[in-house]
Amino acid sequence: MSELLSASRGHSWWWGLRQVALHVVITLLALGIAFSLPVAAQYILYQWSDVRHPRYDFDTRELVYSDAHGRELRRTPFASARALTPALLHPRAAPSTPSPGTGRESRELETNV
Numbered sequence: 001m002s003e004l005l006s007a008s009r010g011h012s013w014w015w016g017l018r019q020v021a022l023h024v025v026i027t028l029l030a031l032g033i034a035f036s037l038p039v040a041a042q043y044i045l046y047q048w049s050d051v052r053h054p055r056y057d058f059d060t061r062e063l064v065y066s067d068a069h070g071r072e073l074r075r076t077p078f079a080s081a082r083a084l085t086p087a088l089l090h091p092r093a094a095p096s097t098p099s100p101g102t103g104r105e106s107r108e109l110e111t112n113v
Contacts, residue, residue: 051070054063062075 051066051068054065054076056062056078057064057075060075061078063078064075065073067073
């Protein structure tokens with residue numbers, strides 16, 4: 001215990017003042033962030049609930065556009081991830097009847113790009 005007291009006596013008053021100032025700055029930053037969050041949350045809520053953004057219909061996989069009163073204006077098909085992948089990665093459809101001389105079906109990748 002006496003070692004702890006002797007170690008704390010070695011610090012000057014300047015060190016203590018610096019620690020207090022650092023704590024004040026951190027507290028003020030925390031308060032600033034806490035009070036700015038409601039504004040950010042309000043912006044996000046109003047931005048994402050805007051009727052100009054289409055909603056996604058999970059049953060039909062379409063984007064649904066609405067007017068200011070919530071009435072549906074139009075639907076557009078949503079581009080799937082398969083449409084965005086290169087043709088090289090799409091598996092070629094297996095033939096309906098196996099070729100003569102083969103006892104099993106084989107699947108090949110398309111190589112025409």
